[in-house]
Amino acid sequence: MPDLTFYDLVYQVVRLIPKGRVTSYGAIANYLGTKGSSRMVGYAMQACGREQPPVPAHRVVNRQGLLTAKFHFGGDLMAEMLRSEGVAVKDDQVQDFKNVFWDPSVELAM
DNA sequence: CCCGTGACGACAT
DNA sequence: TATGTCGCCACGG
DSSP states (O other), rough: OOOOOOHHHHHHHHSSSOOOOOOEHHHHHHHHHGGGGGGHHHHHHGGGGGGGOOOOOOEEEEEEEEEEEEEHHHHTHHHHHHTTOOOETTTTTEETTTBBBBOHHHHSOO
């Protein structure tokens, strides 16, 4: 039942994010072809909470590498999870962001 | 069918 | 450099 919505597309891409790497909403939106609708990506994540399998939304940050979603995870849970995967996080901001940045439009491109 | 919503991004000042 | 405003578009009610 290919009732796949824009959200499902986002989830697929997010689940492709390798451990220890992060990406931005804009990068995902760009990969999906809706670069102007980066908001839709974030909006999709809000509904990803009950998706199966769970979506590593904690690996998705904004363009600045800032853990904007941590507010939704509750506490510093997001930073802790990223840190657990080897991602350096400081003050809700990913250190060496460009170093751990994983761009689907590049990594999955061909 | 119309309106509001929203985990962002780029541009203007 | 920092802050403010607009645009983007899919989904739910």
